[in-house]
Amino acid sequence: RCAAAAPAMASGWAAKQARNCARARARDSFRHDQQEHHAVRYLITRPQADAEPLASALQALGHGTVIDPMLSIVYLDDVTLELDGVQAVLFTSANGARAYAHVTPDRRMPVYAVGEASAAVARAFGFRRVHVAPAELGGGVDGLAKFVSDSLSPADGILMHVSGTVVAGDLKKLLSQHEFHVFRVRLYESKPAERFSDAALAAMRDGKLD
Secondary structure, eight states, rough: OOOHSSOSSSSHHHHHHHHHHHHHHHHHHHHHHHHHHHHOEEEOOOOOOHHHHHHHHHHHHHHHEEESSSEEEEEEOOOOOOOEEEEEEESHHHHHHHHHHOOOOOOOOOOOSHHHHHHHHHHHHHHEEEEOOOOTSSSSSHHHHHHHHHHOGGGGEEEOOOOOOOOSSSSHHHHHHTTTTTEEEEEEEEEOOOSSHHHHHHHHHHHOOO
């Protein structure tokens, strides 16, 4: 339509159409220049499960990626979950949600997540009742503790906190102040990488990263 309208300047409509087409061509040219001249090559060092969706998003924007996790998440398979008497499961990380889903197919428990990233992973694994601590409560375990204490009652049962072998903050202590009984179950371990991978080192050496 742009090619046909541009020569026909006799009418006001044609002139307006020509101006719109010119703007569209300018936008397309700008986007092309952005993709051609501003593509960035990223080294992503997040754990594999977090790195892959980030890499896909960056690639969709025209950027290059190399994934080389500096932390590996190892699930602890020798753990048996006892859910009798548990009223809710608490996730303080997306890895906690993944680890719980790895250990058991049970998705009946209500989930209380520290943030939207953890909640999104829980939903992706089939949890139906997922509650997210509002950002205005401050975030982290403090915000989750406030949210849980306002939403649940200690009389309704135990709270299961799914975590790694190392945690930031003391969720159990915070909730104990509100008379909740919290059982922490360690379902994964974070292991740091000892060195960059050969692929990442080669990309650095060859100038393939920005």
